[in-house]
Amino acid sequence: MRVGPATVKTHVASVLAKTGTRDRTQAVIRAYEAGFARPVA
Numbered sequence: 001m002r003v004g005p006a007t008v009k010t011h012v013a014s015v016l017a018k019t020g021t022r023d024r025t026q027a028v029i030r031a032y033e034a035g036f037a038r039p040v041a
């Protein structure tokens with residue numbers, strides 16, 4: 001399955017808008033805080 005760059009940008013923009021974050025870094029921080037992601041040891 002292939003996903004084009006424009007599709008990825010659209011999905012990232014949607015995630016940023018829904019989470020109220022300004023960039024990918026803030027989105028990752030929010031994911032850690034919410035328990036959706038955890039650091040790899």
